[in-house]
Amino acid sequence: xxxTSRWTQDVKTDTLNSIVGILKKSNGHLNIFIxxxxxxxxxxxxxxxxxxxxxxxxxxxxxxxxxxxxxxxLKTAQKLGEILNSKGLSISVxxxxxKAFTIGRDATxxxxxxxxxxxxxxxxxxxxxxxxxxxITKKKD
Amino acid sequence: MENxxxxxxxxxxxxxxxxxxxxxxxxxxxxxxxxxLIGKNMEVTYDFQNLEVDIPRVTGPxxxxxxxxxxxxxxxxxLSTQLLETSDSSDNE
Numbered sequence: 001x002x003x004t005s006r007w008t009q010d011v012k013t014d015t016l017n018s019i020v021g022i023l024k025k026s027n028g029h030l031n032i033f034i035x036x037x038x039x040x041x042x043x044x045x046x047x048x049x050x051x052x053x054x055x056x057x058x059x060x061x062x063x064x065x066x067x068x069x070x071x072x073x074l075k076t077a078q079k080l081g082e083i084l085n086s087k088g089l090s091i092s093v094x095x096x097x098x099k100a101f102t103i104g105r106d107a108t109x110x111x112x113x114x115x116x117x118x119x120x121x122x123x124x125x126x127x128x129x130x131x132x133x134x135x136i137t138k139k140k141d
Numbered sequence: 142m143e144n145x146x147x148x149x150x151x152x153x154x155x156x157x158x159x160x161x162x163x164x165x166x167x168x169x170x171x172x173x174x175x176x177x178l179i180g181k182n183m184e185v186t187y188d189f190q191n192l193e194v195d196i197p198r199v200t201g202p203x204x205x206x207x208x209x210x211x212x213x214x215x216x217x218x219x220l221s222t223q224l225l226e227t228s229d230s231s232d233n234e
Binding site: 018021022025026027028029030031032033034035036039044 | 183184185186187188189190191192193194195196197214
């Protein structure tokens with residue numbers, strides 16, 4: 001890694017640290033509706049819950065050229081998992097109210113750490129996580 | 142199978158390369174989500190329920206403490222955007 005990319009990496013880590021610091025001291029709810037249909041609910045408190053009602057909000061987002069699965073993407077969340085854990089915070093991602101995976105403090109090293117490559121990311125439900133991945137990668141007709 | 146003969150160190154390099162590529166995509170993904178939420182021909186409702194965001198104290202030059210803030214958000218707002226076609230829009234493009 002050269003100096004420039006190391007510096008970029010440091011800036012990203014600092015930014016993530018600051019965002020996580022702000023999230024830790026925040027609480028309340030935010031519901032987002034698209035055309036009156038619930039799309040996303042965010043609950044901030046001792047733990048953060050991200051409830052994805054309609055994955056259309058994420059459809060087509062990311063690198064369209066790659067066919068990176070959600071599980072591959074979870075591997076890239078390792079750094080976030082580490083930072084959340086160090087700050088004593090965790091994020092639970094739910095699909096339509098059902099827990100799919102947890103990142104951070106509350107993630108316990110299970111068999112899923114083999115898939116995610118991290119002890120800070122736990123897949124609570126392979127079914128929900130797989131469905132969520134499918135919802136997100138589903139292309140618009 | 143060629144892949145099974147790959148050196149373990151190569152696999153680690155490849156995996157860490159993938160992780161770095163993914164991490165570098167994160168700001169782009171956030172930008173695209175925001176773009177989507179404020180995009181054209183959209184009607185997005187944001188419903189804040191006692192949302193309190195504690196912005197930490199910022200340290201400026203020479204270690205001087207600048208400010209901190211506490212945002213309290215309660216209520217709903219609807220953001221709708223519409224794509225309008227004007228007669229001269231084709232002339233401009």
